[in-house]
Amino acid sequence: MGRSPCCDKVGLKKGPWTPEEDQKLLAYIEEHGHGSWRALPTKAGLQRCGKSCRLRWTNYLRPDIKRGKFSLQEEQTIIQLHALLGNRWSAIATHLPKRTDNEIKNYWNTHLKKRLAKMGIDPVTHKPKNDTLLSSADGHSKNVSNLSHMAQWESARLEAEARLVRESKLRSHSSSLLHQLTTTNPNTYVLVNSSSSGSTSAQLQIKWPSSNPSNNNIDLESSTSTLNYNSDQTNVNNASSSAVGSAIMKPAMIEFVGCSGSSETKEECGDKEEDWKSHLSFTSLGLVHDHQTITMSMDAGSAWPTATDHQVGYVAADMAAADQEGFTNLLLNNSDEVQSLSDGDHGGDSDNGGGSGSGSGSDYYEDNKHYWNSILNLVNSSPSESPLF
DNA sequence: AACAAGTACAACCGCACCCAA
DNA sequence: ATTGGGTGCGGTTGTACTTGT
Structure with a gap:
């Protein structure tokens, strides 16, 4: 599609910004907000294109920038x-x-x-x-592949998080979204954060649709699963400040902590809760933000190998309460965790490493x-x- | 002191995506 | 379904500054 030129209008200034221009831009934004960047230069009395103003603001003038x-x-x-x-x-x-x-x-x-x-x-x-x-x-090569899977998974997750940060103003809609998800899509798996703050491992609850107990049968031992992030799907539930990835979970990264066994059925797991719940602990991958929602489409055929009638389930994760800098802290303060990220054996202290933990170190x-x-x-x-x- | 080479970083460019009309 | 505005993003360029000769 065609695009109207932004910065090639005759008479618009390019190149380094002068202090006077900075002052004009700052004063205008402080008083009016930036609003439409395209319209801003005229209103602010700047001989610049809107894009140039936006870049100057976001990369230099913004007050919350550390230099x-x-x-x-x-x-x-x-x-x-x-x-x-x-x-x-x-x-x-x-x-x-x-x-x-x-x-x-x-x-x-x-x-x-x-x-x-x-x-x-x-x-x-x-x-x-x-x-x-x-x-x-x-x-x-298998280990390389596993490492790659983890990197892809983390990449997708962080990318989703980045989107969430950008769209944080929509956070207040998370609750209604979750409700909407669960009420409108019977094939929805809703991940509800259950972690304690300060933990470096985000602990998530996965709430299975009660009508599909067969989905409990998750094969955590699969060593062939891969993770593919498909940014093209980001419009799924995008209105709800969600990011979507097509994720085929790397089993080695998952550990059930709520129910003792992955093959347990809803009944076996107890019915104290309204619905059967499993708990996923993303050990060593604990970065979450307050009250954010991540939606990922899970290719059930591969990620959840024994899932039956769900080709795709949508997983919404309200990742609340965990330390916002959990992952960063993890990287910086715990070199063992860093190694565990890189060496593909999630849980040097855990034996759920699927194929990757083949013991041959x-x-x-x-x-x-x-x-x-x-x-x-x-x-x-x-x-x-x-x-x- | 003058010049050249290297470095750092602000700014620009163009593409892609989202969304409203 | 199409179009076009707004914006985010990553790659690249331009220029000021620093260092070496």
């Missing part, structure tokens, strides 16, 4: 999130308070990427540059471990002191 050098923790977070998310700067930025995606992107391109390259680590894959052959030449996992350790060690050491930098 200056990145801390070591911020660097760690960027590196680790980049390993998971790639160049999804906006998603990464949601975990760095007061930093803009643009700033993070620039910092990555000018500092961190070069550091990793000097370390002999591919800044794109976050693997040692000679690791590709190693990992594909032997039986580690693969060299690949060790490599990943060493990689994360090397990143952390290098980042932790002062750049000015390190000969590498």
